Amino acid sequence: xxxxxxxxxxxxxxxxxxxxxxxxxxxxxxxxxxxxxxxxxxxxxxxxxxxxxxxxxxxxxxxxxxxxxxxxxxxxxxxxxxxxxxxxxxxxxxxxxxxxxxxxxxxxxxx
Amino acid sequence: xxxxxxxxxxxxxxxxxxxxxxxxxxxxxxxxxxxxxxxxxxxxxxxxxxxxxxxxxxxxxxxxxxxxxxxxxxxxxxxxxxxxxxxxxxxxxxxxxxxxxxxxxxxxxxxxxxxxxx
Numbered sequence: 001x002x003x004x005x006x007x008x009x010x011x012x013x014x015x016x017x018x019x020x021x022x023x024x025x026x027x028x029x030x031x032x033x034x035x036x037x038x039x040x041x042x043x044x045x046x047x048x049x050x051x052x053x054x055x056x057x058x059x060x061x062x063x064x065x066x067x068x069x070x071x072x073x074x075x076x077x078x079x080x081x082x083x084x085x086x087x088x089x090x091x092x093x094x095x096x097x098x099x100x101x102x103x104x105x106x107x108x109x110x111x
Numbered sequence: 112x113x114x115x116x117x118x119x120x121x122x123x124x125x126x127x128x129x130x131x132x133x134x135x136x137x138x139x140x141x142x143x144x145x146x147x148x149x150x151x152x153x154x155x156x157x158x159x160x161x162x163x164x165x166x167x168x169x170x171x172x173x174x175x176x177x178x179x180x181x182x183x184x185x186x187x188x189x190x191x192x193x194x195x196x197x198x199x200x201x202x203x204x205x206x207x208x209x210x211x212x213x214x215x216x217x218x219x220x221x222x223x224x225x226x227x228x229x
Binding site for chain 1: 115117143145154155156157160202204206208216217218219220221222223225
């Protein structure tokens, strides 16, 4: 099935650094979601975006729904050890309840 | 709120046997439940969508006779992997949508079930 392209694939950062990752699609989505997955666990919803241009924050996380509706980005400020994990974006078409997931960005914090 | 559980969290079985995985929405009635499969270091791939009381809709390439889905109530869906083989070993994750007070299409995920077929 279709997948969204996420970049970067992986990131190695030091604690306290800011993180930025994005997700792009060849087609338009009506909803963008960002999830975090820890090893051996299911994804946990971080932020949901429902309107083109929307900028939404959840604590140290900020995500934006691109105005073209074909992309979204997620920023994490002042990273901490518990931010380690894999971040997935997911898009949903209008009138379609299914989600299309991104390829994932693996975040590692270097001691 | 919006808690989804799965049971078992892991299972090891012999080739040729069948395995049932349960997905429950604990604090809400889910209008729709979804089943995903995730191979190591890969993304989630949707297998099927199920609504309570109706037949599941399977994604292209997913064998409906091998992956039986039963959505008996608004809080329970089950996935049965029939005649499992080693290539069916994977991480199976369910999700549910329809949370009151949330956008109806937002999916909340269970913790996953790791299936290993020997």
